[in-house]
Amino acid sequence: MEVVIRQNYNEMSKLAAQMVAELLNTKPNAVLGMATGSTPLGLYQELVRMYKQGQLDFSRVMTFNLDEYVGLPGNHPQSYAYFMQENFFRHVNVPAQNINVPSGTTSNYPAFCDWYEKRIAECGGIDLQILGIGSDGHIAFNEPTSSLSSRTRLKTLSKQTIDDNARFFERREDVPVYAITMGVGTILEARQLLLVASGKSKASAIAQAVEGPVTSMVTASALQLHRDATVIVDEDAASELTMREYYEFIYAAKPAAPRA
Numbered sequence: 070m071e072v073v074i075r076q077n078y079n080e081m082s083k084l085a086a087q088m089v090a091e092l093l094n095t096k097p098n099a100v101l102g103m104a105t106g107s108t109p110l111g112l113y114q115e116l117v118r119m120y121k122q123g124q125l126d127f128s129r130v131m132t133f134n135l136d137e138y139v140g141l142p143g144n145h146p147q148s149y150a151y152f153m154q155e156n157f158f159r160h161v162n163v164p165a166q167n168i169n170v171p172s173g174t175t176s177n178y179p180a181f182c183d184w185y186e187k188r189i190a191e192c193g194g195i196d197l198q199i200l201g202i203g204s205d206g207h208i209a210f211n212e213p214t215s216s217l218s219s220r221t222r223l224k225t226l227s228k229q230t231i232d233d234n235a236r237f238f239e240r241r242e243d244v245p246v247y248a249i250t251m252g253v254g255t256i257l258e259a260r261q262l263l264l265v266a267s268g269k270s271k272a273s274a275i276a277q278a279v280e281g282p283v284t285s286m287v288t289a290s291a292l293q294l295h296r297d298a299t300v301i302v303d304e305d306a307a308s309e310l311t312m313r314e315y316y317e318f319i320y321a322a323k324p325a326a327p328r329a
């Protein structure tokens with residue numbers, strides 16, 4: 070796993086966007102795995118900026134989102150489908166038919182989950198999966214104790230995640246209790262993983278994911294099993310890492326390292 074520490078949220082976002090841009094420049098028909106939440110907003114804004122300046126083209130890109138709240142239709146302002154539309158898709162040229170977000174309103178979740186997995190495979194698999202991390206160490210909505218081999222399925226959100234995400238809803242009771250989410254096993258099959266984290270509230274989860282044991286109690290620790298995983302953190306999110314100097318030494322010595 071490569072750990073890169075950037076001074077602040079903007080620098081973290083720029084470097085992450087640069088990695089996505091590098092992929093699209095070498096593979097214009099890449100399959101991108103998308104994440105929602107506050108953390109990737111800066112990364113999406115940077116990609117939109119590059120697109121508007123003619124540096125990026127998404128016309129052949131295919132996307133798969135990690136997760137969606139159960140019970141929220143795509144036009145609900147707190148749904149992840151809506152989030153993606155507002156914060157990314159409506160600003161760039163990903164063709165509508167190339168966008169895949171799990172359905173939060175299907176009548177048959179097991180069938181939909183099977184279909185989603187098959188669709189990813191039919192498209193050749195995910196080239197680069199963008200990830201955030203929950204303060205409980207989750208990736209997507211793979212809450213503590215999720216199997217590290219899990220596939221797309223329904224999950225019950227943890228109390229911690231419901232508390233964390235209540236900020237997006239009018240009342241805590243409005244936060245859905247269930248989500249449809251790619252599994253840890255699904256995520257690990259992406260050819261490249263890119264996790265972004267910012268802020269003190271993520272410091273403990275990042276330290277556990279990067280330097281702790283691989284455990285289903287911190288599903289982000291499964292990134293340690295991946296051969297091409299990059300974790301980009303800002304100073305605050307890096308504040309509990311013990312091997313910081315080593316990560317900085319590796320990054321500084323890397324000749325082809327992308328620079329934000």
Ligand code: F6R
Binds near residue numbers: 149201203
């Ligand atoms: C959302 C997702 C979640 C978030 C995580 C962090 O698609 O996969 O795992 O990445 O909950 O959310 P923020 O960035 O809002 O702190």
